[in-house]
Amino acid sequence: MTTKRGRLWYVLGPSGAGKDSVINYARERLGAEACVLFAHRYITRPADAGGENHVALRPDEFALRERAGLFVLTWHRNDLSYGIGIEVEQWLARGLDVVVNGSRSALPLAERRFPGLIPLWIGASSEVLAQRLAARGRESEEQIHQRLAEAGAFSPPTNARVLLNDGELAEAGETLLAWLRGETVPH
Structure with missing residues (x-):
């Protein structure tokens, strides 16, 4: 039996745009049937x-896992x-779609490693x-200013689906839910 390969949804955008909140909104509401x-x-x-809910590692633990090839990115x-983690490759191979919170800097490698990747840019106004x-x-005030300057220097990839998360969380969250369910929603 051949299973169709899943799609990788690669979430990126500036710090403070609410990526974790939008992802968690969808995660809490999306049933296993999806x-x-x-x-x-x-x-x-x-x-x-x-x-975000993450797996916390000491720097030496991270380095060991990286040397052992336990990360895809x-x-x-x-x-x-x-x-x-490399488990993402197994999930995709079994036909499951996977949402990852990525990074702008790792996007080129992710696109090479996962053909058909769907970039999803979550953004918000500078205010x-x-x-x-x-x-x-x-972050300190200086770090906040640095992050805002960085955010202003980047724009969504041309092939990205874009969610503006300036309003109520449910607005962006419901759009993400619809996309993950395969529903047609303007982007």
Whole structure:
């Protein structure tokens, strides 16, 4: 029996755009019949640091897993290391769609590794980004200014589906749900 390969939904966008919130919204509401899995990232950040539900690793643990080939993608940003586990390849091979919270810097490698990848850009206005970054309390004022400058320097890839997450979470969340279910929604 041949199973159609699943699709990789590669979420990216500026820090503070609400990527984790939109992903969690969809994850909590999407039933198993949709055949969609949400991959956890492996991060060298403590588990209780706030934000996404991730697998917390010490830097030496991360390096060992990276050397052992246990990640399909890795990147290093803001003094942290991030990885997507090799289990994603198995899920895709079994026909399941997979949502990963990626990085702009790792997108070219992800596109080479996963032909047919669907880039999903979640963005927000600079005013909303500034409010959210300040509210989460993880960055200094200087770091917030740096993140806002970086956000202004990037735009969505031309082939990306784009979600603007300036309003109520349910607006962006329901659009993502519809896309994951295969429903036609303007983007």
